[in-house]
Amino acid sequence: MEAFKQSILELITETSTNLPPDVREAIRAAREKEDAGTRAALALATISQNIDMAEENVSPICQDTGLPTFEIHVPVGANQIRMTAAIREAVAEATRLGKLRPNSVDSLTGENSGDNLGEGTPVIHFTQWEKDEIEVRLILKGGGCENKNIQYSLPCELPGLGRAGRDLDGIRKCILHSVYQAQGQGCSAGFIGVGIGGDRTTGYELAKKQLFRKVNDTNPNPELAKLEEYIMEKANTLSIGTMGFGGNTTLLGCKIGSMNRIPASFFVSVAYNCWAFRRQGVTIDPETGKIKEWLYKDEIPADTPKQKNDGLTVAPQTEGSRQIELTTPITEEQIRQLKVGDVVILNGLIHTGRDALHKYLIDHDSPVDLEGGVIYHCGPVMLKDKDGNWEVKAAGPTTSIREEPYQADIIKKFGVRAVIGKGGMGKKTLQALKEHGAVYLNAIGGAAQYYADCITQVDGVDMMEFGIPEAMWHLHVKGFAAIVTMDAHGNSLHEDVEKSSLEKLAELKEPVFK
Numbered sequence: 001m002e003a004f005k006q007s008i009l010e011l012i013t014e015t016s017t018n019l020p021p022d023v024r025e026a027i028r029a030a031r032e033k034e035d036a037g038t039r040a041a042l043a044l045a046t047i048s049q050n051i052d053m054a055e056e057n058v059s060p061i062c063q064d065t066g067l068p069t070f071e072i073h074v075p076v077g078a079n080q081i082r083m084t085a086a087i088r089e090a091v092a093e094a095t096r097l098g099k100l101r102p103n104s105v106d107s108l109t110g111e112n113s114g115d116n117l118g119e120g121t122p123v124i125h126f127t128q129w130e131k132d133e134i135e136v137r138l139i140l141k142g143g144g145c146e147n148k149n150i151q152y153s154l155p156c157e158l159p160g161l162g163r164a165g166r167d168l169d170g171i172r173k174c175i176l177h178s179v180y181q182a183q184g185q186g187c188s189a190g191f192i193g194v195g196i197g198g199d200r201t202t203g204y205e206l207a208k209k210q211l212f213r214k215v216n217d218t219n220p221n222p223e224l225a226k227l228e229e230y231i232m233e234k235a236n237t238l239s240i241g242t243m244g245f246g247g248n249t250t251l252l253g254c255k256i257g258s259m260n261r262i263p264a265s266f267f268v269s270v271a272y273n274c275w276a277f278r279r280q281g282v283t284i285d286p287e288t289g290k291i292k293e294w295l296y297k298d299e300i301p302a303d304t305p306k307q308k309n310d311g312l313t314v315a316p317q318t319e320g321s322r323q324i325e326l327t328t329p330i331t332e333e334q335i336r337q338l339k340v341g342d343v344v345i346l347n348g349l350i351h352t353g354r355d356a357l358h359k360y361l362i363d364h365d366s367p368v369d370l371e372g373g374v375i376y377h378c379g380p381v382m383l384k385d386k387d388g389n390w391e392v393k394a395a396g397p398t399t400s401i402r403e404e405p406y407q408a409d410i411i412k413k414f415g416v417r418a419v420i421g422k423g424g425m426g427k428k429t430l431q432a433l434k435e436h437g438a439v440y441l442n443a444i445g446g447a448a449q450y451y452a453d454c455i456t457q458v459d460g461v462d463m464m465e466f467g468i469p470e471a472m473w474h475l476h477v478k479g480f481a482a483i484v485t486m487d488a489h490g491n492s493l494h495e496d497v498e499k500s501s502l503e504k505l506a507e508l509k510e511p512v513f514k
């Protein structure tokens, strides 16, 4: 079992740090479709740079390494109990090594188990087959995109698209709507797996299983193949774009499966996966426990040249916008000069804060002075080095909208001048930015290596009782680049993109599949 455990550890490491070739190819093709200098092009360049850095550093592509989900095929008679134990050990080891973020949280107490093991985590599904080899597929799907999964119960009414009935055209509308509702919050451009039929549980399972298909395969069902092709074309006319910045690519892949249902139910379930689409697979020799073959690695010849990655920090003039360097603490006057579209290059001390901290700050004092300060919505991967000092292993932004109920009050109470996150925030925060002179900076979601590289020093941590991702980390940054997407004058790029994409969605209202 030791060799099997090592094979699983290798699979986890590879999945977390090295995007498969079919996914890379989809991202490369998306880059080609964006005009140089646009926000989408900058975001994609940063993403590409991040992918290369993760591979080089053998560190997580994104700090959210998700809920590890293993789909395993075993020969008849294989000992699943011992295999489960070995997988759990490998998961704990990968967490100790910083390849996985400690992500398993007790839902009632909020306590983080620290090693990714807990009730229901990791997820391990076994299926027997007649072959004499073990196949293990792993997906690390993060929380931001998981939150954008959606399930429709047909018939239903959909914004922009009207009635969706119990037929192929109704299914078409649900899938288009699923892409629209995700906006940039699941780190678009995304990949979707769709499950038609089943019940609420098996429908979602089927949807997730579609994500194990290769991006460029063809659906064996000609009707579904046509639907996949249609969705790929039309979803990309919504112009939500990378990170919801607008742009030509919104969807990178669409895979649809169908299963029987019972007469009264008709579900369409959609699993939305961010661009950081981390899935790998191996076959393993049951005798030796060693890896025989990798399942997703045969797409691109090894000599494919690396692309030039002139990401955010290098690219200044986006669509007539400016690049502005700011050092913390920031004054109200500096903030009021910023406009949506500006690229901000940040230096100085910033503080991470996400769900647990925002809730806490509402009725407690902050452990540090936040006047003129910056809160970074981020749950990093942190490890202690041999001298006991904290080291940042991955540190991209988390979805900000979760803090919407708290953010306005916190800006006001502590005099915060900037909030960094991704996916944008709502009306209440926009109003607070205007009233108190603050700004929302959209970092590139998933670019965890790129941002970790901007952190020059860890200046301590508070609220460690919340667990590593939720603690308040005090970080010195240099050259930390993000885009102003909500300014202190009442402008929000997110509002604009949502509105225009709804108009584009409505253009797809007429029946297509009869």
Ligand SMILES: O=C(O)C[C@H](O)C(=O)O
Binding pocket: 063, 064, 142, 143, 144, 145, 185, 186, 187, 378, 379, 397, 398, 399, 400, 445
């Ligand atoms: O938990 C995180 O770090 C990020 C999460 O995956 C998100 O997209 O919001």
Ligand code: SF4
Binding pocket: 062, 063, 064, 065, 141, 142, 143, 144, 145, 185, 186, 187, 274, 275, 276, 396, 397, 398, 399, 445, 446, 447
């Ligand atoms: S931060 Fe973005 S890229 Fe990372 S897991 Fe969440 S949705 Fe995916």
